[in-house]
Amino acid sequence: MSETLTENPVRTDNLATVATPVPPATEERKGLTKKEIAADHPTWCPGCGDFSVLALYFKLIEKRKMWHEKITTIAGIGCSSRFPYFVQAHGAHYIHGRALPFASGISLSRPDLHVFVFGGDGDAFSIGGNHFTHTARKNIKLTYVVMDNWVYGLTKKQTSPTSPLGFKSKTDQWGAVDYPINPMKQAIAAGATFVARTTSTNPNHVLAMMEAAMDHDGFGFVECLSECVEFYEGAFDAANPRKGGAFIEVPKNHDVSDELEAYKLAGADFPGYFGIFYKNNKPTKNAKEAEINKAMMEKVKGLKDWQILQKNFDRMK
Ligand SMILES: Cc1ncc(C[n+]2csc(CCOP(=O)(O)OP(=O)(O)O)c2C)c(N)n1
Ligand code: SF4
Ligand SMILES: [Mg+2]
Numbered sequence: 001m002s003e004t005l006t007e008n009p010v011r012t013d014n015l016a017t018v019a020t021p022v023p024p025a026t027e028e029r030k031g032l033t034k035k036e037i038a039a040d041h042p043t044w045c046p047g048c049g050d051f052s053v054l055a056l057y058f059k060l061i062e063k064r065k066m067w068h069e070k071i072t073t074i075a076g077i078g079c080s081s082r083f084p085y086f087v088q089a090h091g092a093h094y095i096h097g098r099a100l101p102f103a104s105g106i107s108l109s110r111p112d113l114h115v116f117v118f119g120g121d122g123d124a125f126s127i128g129g130n131h132f133t134h135t136a137r138k139n140i141k142l143t144y145v146v147m148d149n150w151v152y153g154l155t156k157k158q159t160s161p162t163s164p165l166g167f168k169s170k171t172d173q174w175g176a177v178d179y180p181i182n183p184m185k186q187a188i189a190a191g192a193t194f195v196a197r198t199t200s201t202n203p204n205h206v207l208a209m210m211e212a213a214m215d216h217d218g219f220g221f222v223e224c225l226s227e228c229v230e231f232y233e234g235a236f237d238a239a240n241p242r243k244g245g246a247f248i249e250v251p252k253n254h255d256v257s258d259e260l261e262a263y264k265l266a267g268a269d270f271p272g273y274f275g276i277f278y279k280n281n282k283p284t285k286n287a288k289e290a291e292i293n294k295a296m297m298e299k300v301k302g303l304k305d306w307q308i309l310q311k312n313f314d315r316m317k
Contacts, residue, residue, distance in 0.1 A: 031065030034058045039088040049200035049226030049236075050080050050147055053118070056206045057087070060214070063207075072113045074103040076128060078120035079154045080147035080226065097127030100135040100144065107142045108286055114214060115142040122152045125161040125181055136190035136219050138285045143213040143220045147200070148183060149228035150235050157231040164270075167232075183223045184266035188259060188278050193218035195262065195278040199225040201240045202247055205274060212276060218284050239271035250275030 037058050044050050061071060073091035075081035076099040084091030094102045099117050107115045124132055124146045135144070151169065152158040158171040162183065166175040187195045194216040198209040206224060213220030225236045237243035250273045255261060262278035300308045 029067065031062060032067065034062060036068075037061050037071070037088050039086050042086045043082065044079060045230045047227075047229040048079070048153075049149065049228070050083075052200040052203060053080075053145065053147055053206060053224055053226060054083065054086055056203055056210060057083075057116070057118075059207055060210050061089075064211070064214070066114075070113055072103075072106055072110075072115045074099050074106070074115060074117045076119045076123035077154070078123045078152070079228070080118060080120040080149075081123055081154075083118040097123055097129075097131065099123065100128060100131040100142075103142050103144075104135055104138070104140045107140050108289060111286060111290070116214075117142060117144045119144075119146055120153065120160075121146060121148045121150065121162040121183070122158075122160045125183065125186065129161070132186070133190045136187060136192040136221065139191065139193050139218045139282060141218055141284045141286045143210065143216075143222070145210065145213075145222045145224055146183060147224050147226035149226050149232055150180075151228050151232040153228040153231055169231075182266055183221075184272075184277055185263060187221045187223075188262050188266060191219075192221045192278070193280040193282060194220035194276070196221070196276045197223045197225075197272070197274050199236060199239050199247070199274060200227070201225075201236070201242070202274070205247075209276070216279065217281065217287075236271070239274075245271060247271070248273055250277060 042051060042054060068089045071087065071089035071091070073084040073087045073089065075083045075093055077093070077096035081093060081099070084093050092102065099119055103115045103117045106113065119128070148162055150160060150162045150164065150167070152160050157169045159167060159169045159176045159178070161181045163169065163176050164180055165177070168175050184195060184197055194213055196209045196213060198206045200206060209222050213222050225239060227233070227236050238245040239247060241247055248271070250265060254265065256276050256279040259278060265273050265277050300311070303311070
């Protein structure tokens, strides 16, 4: 081992710290403008609901004065998952269904960042179904926005886990026969500590839900109805007052800490309720790991990297 390596101090800066909120911009450093955060022109079909979610993410970045190096946008694969391409900051368009484990690694190793994950219903609940469950139960601090359009958009109209019964697609030409999953019930049952529902046609509400999820210290899940105008036109008209539908907010007297009541709200017939269904402040994996790391670093205080490694090898003998 080279001298430089052996002399390197053990990094404790990112191990012993619990997650910290995104720092506010200082006087000297102004927050970013939309122009500074917007990257490529989004390649979505005109009228796609995903445009609205992206615009509100820009608004969130502007409003919360997040800087380029603090923005972390992760996604899987799908139309919705193209999201990070359109944000001029750090991010990754990762593997189909695997955005959450990738994002978890970032969240656990970089407590100074707030990680946002965007994706679709197929990405989240088909191929990524297991990762959803485990990221939720581990209560990893990140915000997961699922842009639910009830269809596989990118691959041109296959039945998704949220497609309703009878939906005609390339994989169900005679209409879907499989019972759809309910993302809200799924999230609550999996142990997500923040569960909210919104719709891309109500911009103020989308922004409010994303902000609340970001402020939550834990796994924040937001289901955002986002119409695929190409392959499932009109899917969410019943939730849009401009199309004769109803946007009904979670009742004011709803106790967000009551899991059973949240589950009942989630069971309402479509268009159901919009708002925060459930919130629980139990400790995150981030905080627990940080504590373990701190205790371990205390034990090896003063030792060089190679000495710590040697100790590990000795233990394994
Ligand atoms: C391992 C793997 N399997 C399948 C695919 C094909 N594929 C790409 S996107 C997609 C589904 C996308 O649906 P959704 O997550 O709902 O996103 P949307 O396009 O509707 O936003 C599938 C099956 C893939 N890219 N990788
Ligand atoms: S196919 Fe659907 S989900 Fe994909 S960009 Fe077009 S409208 Fe949006
Ligand atoms: Mg979809």
